[in-house]
Amino acid sequence: MSSEYVLEMKNITKRYGDNTVLSDVSLSVKKGEIHALLGENGAGKSTLMNTLFGMPVIHNTGGFEGKVLLDGEDAHIMSPFDAMQKGIGMVHQEFMLLPGFTITENIKLNREITNSNLVSRILGKNLESLDMAAMSSDARKALDSVGMGIDQSTKVQGLPVGYMQFVEIAREIDKTGIKLLVFDEPTAVLTESEAAQLIKVMKQIADSGIAVIFITHRLDEVMAATNSITILRDGKLAATRKTSETSIVELAELMIGRKGEAVVETDKREVPHEKVALKVRNLKVDMPGERVRGIDLDVYEGEILGIGGLAGQGKLGIPNGIMSMYDVAGEVELFGEPLKLGDTKTALEAGIAMVSEDRKGVGLLLDRSIEDNIVFNAMQIHGDYLHKIGPVTLKNAKAIREVALKMIKELDIRCFGPLQNSGTLSGGNQQKVCIARALCMNPKFLFVSEPTRGIDIGAKKLVLETLVDLNRKQGMTVVIVSSELQELRSVSDRIAIVSEGKLVDILPADASDADFGLAMSGIKPSEHKDGGANS
């Protein structure tokens, strides 16, 4: 039985416990077409693909509802190996190559062409000798088909990143009987010309009759390469479109959408812009997974600046870089004074405080009490809350208790008392402890990184209100880095959108969904309007 569609996923619903991550999502891919799968982080793209590949994480958590059809037939895909057998291939975002092996060996890994020999006749198939000539010619063919002229006997080690991506693709193409190939953000690590080359290869593959699912957040590439588009938003199907019938602006709008009401109501006001509090020039941060590739940014005194963008694009690298948590280069001026990068202590002493996005990993001493956590920085950096007896210093238990109780009251930290271990608090209360610690430093400038990650809605509101309060009443300059655009829009004066380690644009909080969508996919909205569609 044949069908128009190579792959049909019908009404897929997946729950992790009470948390529904996919609800009633359908996806259909025709033979020989390139189908884009779009969505923000957490929209459900990965879960959908995990379902398709029968990943253990799906089956171990109770499976899913709905049907997966391959060529119109019910496919029970129970494992990634099963998926491979049924002709589904994946080009991973992180390369799965053995660096010490040649390209041929990598392409043919575990599918080697072998000749039987004397030993293997006695001791079994595992000892057959490799037919290097045949393997080499197969690899050559595959490489040619992705347009790579490189010698197939080169070792993978030391190849440019773009080449590795093509080797991965070549490996998938070399598999016989492949029907469907999934590209998971393949262009994220490629240069522009490499990306163009990849899209060309993708089209070739599609022309040879293989269906392609193209996961990306670059809308211009989607417009350039694909035939049809499925957009997910918050685990639901937002829309399915034919590429020829849509526009980049519509896609951006569909991706972002309006997610309910504003979390916090703030008064509209004139955006402060008299004095620059933080001047960043050509900031480069080597934070794994959140690389910053040269950002210029001015933060005005007294404003709340939001920094948004998709995960892995480098927005988290900005505060972490300025606090010198990772290797960093560039020029930073704080209130007109140059700030030496590379030493966290200098930044703290200069009056910058940061609430880390990694609450449990970086933000808290989980085994210590709330009060110890709250005063820690002030004690270490300013030498507050200490008795000094000659060269000996001792904790001033009374002063610590006072300030801890004050903070617990002001920030409404729900706890049994200042001696409770911070590790036993709920996420929201832990976040408040982190903020309390930053406040104890009396900072002039506050970085808050992902302040609402993993905390419930009530705590979210309180945390954001606290930040707004600090800004309005004490005039503290606050930079909030968050993946939740809605949240940024409700509290920030301006929002900087970062993509691929670079600043795309700074938008006012009330800019349109389409503008944000475009910016997140790396297109400056104003330029888009000027220059028309890139497709």
Add this chain to the structure above:
Amino acid sequence: MTKSKTRKILSGILLILAVICLVVGGINLPKQTGTAGEDILQDLRVQTLLNATGDSVVESYVAIAKKEATAKAKEAGGGMAEIRDAVAKAEEETREKYSNAETDYSQIETSGLKSAITVYIDSIKDYAETEKTARDAYIAEHYDEAKAALDAKHEQMLAAGEEVNADEEVVVDMSGFEPTKEMEEKQAAAKETYKGVGKEVQGIFPLLDDAALETLEGTVEGILYQAGDNFALQYDRYTANGAKNVAGSAKVLRYADDLLFTAIFLIVLAALLLYYELLVAKLGMPRVIIGAFFVLLCFMCLWYDLSLSTLLSNTVVRMGMNAIMVLAMVPGIQCGISLNLGLPIGLVAGLIGGLLTIELGIPGWGGFFFAILVGSVLAAICGYLYALLLNRLKGDEMSITTYVGFSIVSLMCIAWLVLPFKSLKLRWPLGTGLRNTIGLDNTNFRHILNDFLAFNIGSFTVPTGLLLFMALSCWIVWLFSRSKTGEAMLAVGNNARFAESTGINVDKMRIIGTVFSTVLGAIGILVYSQSYGFMQLYTAPRQMGFVAASAILIGGASTSRCKISHVLIGTFLFQGVLTLGMPVANVLVPGSTISETLRILISNGIILYALTKSGGASRG
């Protein structure tokens, strides 16, 4: 729900049992020394006495029967062979008849005998006391002589390279002891009273002649009186010597103290069951298990009449001598190098300090503090280098520290052989190198802390100086952890990324913690040595790091967090189980070398158990 219910019911039953034991034991215990106890003992004494004398009566009957048989056979005109057979037969029959005959003591009027026995016991007691005073006086007179002789012997043994038992007691040679006049008088008086007893016995067994009674005197005396008698001892002795007719109430009376112990044990057990969840939550499973084991050992010590207070006193001493080494784990864990199994670095440094003290002959407190100073400086230097190594190998500290510990011990095995020490107290008398075990004496710092302000409560010795030193060290470590640097160090251990984000120099804090730990190790081994009386070189320090690590783990620390209380609890439990476990094992399996095997089993078992629990107690 049901589980806790079962536990409640069980603990209720145990409590009821405990109350019964408590009441019965409590009522009966005072009776042991009262008239009731005396009556029972008196009754048993009579039985034992009659039993002992009865044997000789049987002999008399046998003699008579033999004589008669001989006469009869002669009359019948039999030859030698017949006579012999007849005599043998008569002897056999008579023995059969009398030895199996149960004497019905209730039929015998014993009141006279009883009063005679009382008089006799009083008189031998009187004599024994006189003899004891006389002997004590003699020992006091000759003690110094004997001590000098023993010291000379030890000196000689040391010079010959033999190991010396520091706990060897001074024994005064009693061969020169002459009975005093008073003693002789008392002895004569006792003999006189014995005649009274003899007369009464003869009244019961008319067959006994004076000569037989005379030979029995020693036996009777041994049965009726021994130095340090109490109810239980006498009871056991009499029943062992043939007193069979024991009333049930007497048995209860005998075991009254054990009943009380059982009661206490049952109450502890019931409380444990009742508050099981709370205890586990508060202390963590390992401490509950080992604590319960310790309580069980205490109980067994009481049950087997071992001197619990002496054993507990030993436990306290061993806790004090080991505590500093366990304390050395604290800065290590706090600064994030987890368990400092490279502790032998510190130990070796401390030992060198101690050796230098002996070499230079610095006596007393000065010597001890000199050793600590030298040891600490050496430990600080070595600890710093060790810390640099650890900073380059973050993440695998456990295996690195273990190997460093082993390596330093092996390296020092060579060093001990070549270090140019001159003192004969340290060197082998022949060849080169230092001795395996170096005995400390009063000219060095032997027991300098243990004996400082030490006092006794009964047989429980409180090593005040040792405990004070332990408390002082703990206090200093605690204070340090509350200083700015200490806080920073703790943060590094707790969460290195957090510390970095606060601008703390992680490597520097790890160096501080490692150096502190190593220095504490050096002080720890000196405290250990002064209490033990020896400094052990060569492979001896190899295991000590593990012992210290286990103790703190048992105390409830994990490889990443610990408190001073963990040190104290852990050291007490570890050393307690070890100290109490061996004598109990010796009683359970007597006459074997099981105790040494068991010592190794217990100590290594605890280490293994502790390491499996390195996750530590739940967050409190």
